[in-house]
Amino acid sequence: MFGSLPLMAIVVIVYNILAFTGTPLDMSLLEAKLVSGAVWSVSVSDVLLTSGLILLFLEMISATRTGSSTVINHGLSLVVFVAALVEFIVLPQFGTSTFFLITMFTLLDVVAGFTVTIATARRDFSVGE
Helix, strand or coil: CCCCCHHHHHHHHHHHHHHCCCCCCCCCCEECCCCCCCCCEEHHHHHHHHHHHHHHHHHHHHHHCCCCCHHHHHHHHHHHHHHHHHHHHCCCHCCCCHHHHHHHHHHHHHHHHHHHHHHHHHHHHCCCC
16 A cells, blocks of 8 residues: 555645744755865755755656556656645745655656556567567
């Protein structure tokens, strides 16, 4: 069952929680002094985007599987993308560059998921001939 749930929904849900609780996305979580002398500051939005990229990578790996749970995952990923797009367009607290990039991650998840699954299924089908 958990294999059919889209991982990108986690990032969208976390952003929703942060947006509705009023947590500032530019809040610094960590600062590190680099060898060059520069100070690297990691913000909440940096952590969200990095998490989104990691989860998108895991979604791409899971898209190579074929089965009914994969089809359900792609359908739910489409629902997550549409929900994120509507939030980005309609709600003012979601009109940020961070959420735009998260929305693009969900779009990439949908498009790449369907593409990889179709290519994998086509290859599996041609092997049987």
